[in-house]
Amino acid sequence: MKRIAIDMDDVIADAAGRFIEYAQLRLGKTIAPVDLHNRTWAEVAGVQPEIVRAWLFEEGFFRGMKVIADSQEVIKKLSEKYEIFIVSAATEFPNSLKEKLEWLNEHFPFISWTHTVFCGHKYMIQTDYLIDDHEKNLIRFPGKPILFTAGHNMHLDQYTRVNNWKEAEKMFLS
Amino acid sequence: MKRIAIDMDDVIADAAGRFIEYAQLRLGKTIAPVDLHNRTWAEVAGVQPEIVRAWLFEEGFFRGMKVIADSQEVIKKLSEKYEIFIVSAATEFPNSLKEKLEWLNEHFPFISWTHTVFCGHKYMIQTDYLIDDHEKNLIRFPGKPILFTAGHNMHLDQYTRVNNWKEAEKMFLS
Numbered sequence: 001m002k003r004i005a006i007d008m009d010d011v012i013a014d015a016a017g018r019f020i021e022y023a024q025l026r027l028g029k030t031i032a033p034v035d036l037h038n039r040t041w042a043e044v045a046g047v048q049p050e051i052v053r054a055w056l057f058e059e060g061f062f063r064g065m066k067v068i069a070d071s072q073e074v075i076k077k078l079s080e081k082y083e084i085f086i087v088s089a090a091t092e093f094p095n096s097l098k099e100k101l102e103w104l105n106e107h108f109p110f111i112s113w114t115h116t117v118f119c120g121h122k123y124m125i126q127t128d129y130l131i132d133d134h135e136k137n138l139i140r141f142p143g144k145p146i147l148f149t150a151g152h153n154m155h156l157d158q159y160t161r162v163n164n165w166k167e168a169e170k171m172f173l174s
Numbered sequence: 175m176k177r178i179a180i181d182m183d184d185v186i187a188d189a190a191g192r193f194i195e196y197a198q199l200r201l202g203k204t205i206a207p208v209d210l211h212n213r214t215w216a217e218v219a220g221v222q223p224e225i226v227r228a229w230l231f232e233e234g235f236f237r238g239m240k241v242i243a244d245s246q247e248v249i250k251k252l253s254e255k256y257e258i259f260i261v262s263a264a265t266e267f268p269n270s271l272k273e274k275l276e277w278l279n280e281h282f283p284f285i286s287w288t289h290t291v292f293c294g295h296k297y298m299i300q301t302d303y304l305i306d307d308h309e310k311n312l313i314r315f316p317g318k319p320i321l322f323t324a325g326h327n328m329h330l331d332q333y334t335r336v337n338n339w340k341e342a343e344k345m346f347l348s
Contacts, residue, residue, distance in 0.1 A: 003298060005298075091288075091291075091292070092287050094272045094276070097272055101268050112294065113294045114265075115295070116265045117265075117291065117292070117293040117294075117298075118293070119290070119292070120286065120288030120289060120291075121289070124177065124259060124291075124299055124300045125299070125300065126299065126300040142300065
């Protein structure tokens with residue numbers, strides 16, 4: 001059975017949407033998803049990077065993320081043909097770890113803790129595919145890297161790209 | 175640079191010693207390390223497995239573990255010649271995750287979050303070596319498995335074994 005590693009933030013968990021909520025709540029700034037294209041969160045919010053970065057260390061930031069459209073149904077289908085690992089670069093954010101486990105248990109109950117990986121780098125993960133929104137994770141990945149479209153990666157053109165989970169379903173199941 | 179994955183519990187963190195402390199404190203039972211040879215914690219404590227297992231889900235259980243002798247100095251030396259990853263099967267225990275990060279920051283400050291991995295299975299970790307006390311982790315590991323002696327694994331004879339960190343130093347650095 002081939003293995004697929006799947007990232008969390010901005011791939012199955014709507015991190016950008018959570019940033020938009022926080023920007024509204026904390027800074028009173030209304031941001032649209034399209035505003036995030038090829039710009040950092042701090043640039044879009046018009047604040048110092050430390051302000052936005054501090055949100056990532058707060059309790060509740062990760063736990064409250066919405067689920068990315070179609071990810072549940074498609075990954076459930078994928079899990080019948082592939083061995084699925086959720087691989088999240090989470091060890092930078094100590095509060096995120098338990099929240100991410102709880103979030104997965106709630107939204108992806110068919111993913112076991114045995115197949116959940118919290119790490120820093122991902123280049124030592126031995127799977128056939130990695131679906132991720134960050135070039136830093138894809139660039140050294142030894143298997144086949146798949147770029148999942150997010151506002152911040154619109155400029156990248158050297159990776160196989162899926163724009164959403166329906167496209168991923170087509171790629172892996174047809 | 176070759177990569178070594180190193181387990182935490184009973185390899186760098188004294189899990190057995192922590193169990194002995196809890197058995198004294200909670201059950202009033204005095205247990206010696208030698209009592210643990212080839213027996214489960216529950217057998218040694220003479221209680222139902224659920225009693226002992228519940229301790230692993232308690233706050234503080236992992237955070238309070240002592241450091242295994244010589245592990246700090248030897249892993250520091252190893253880290254000059256090898257790329258070291260700490261790889262702990264921790265996602266089964268939600269409270270352990272933050273505690274394990276804090277524990278590593280305190281006792282192994284030279285190990286970055288980039289090289290810390292919390293997972294379930296370990297067979298998808300691509301390193302040249304895995305130093306671990308559990309056969310379940312070593313048996314499917316694709317690199318070279320190294321068994322680190324612990325009370326519960328004394329009966330295993332099909333793995334290259336190191337009894338302590340001085341022996342690991344000799345194996346990897348001489």
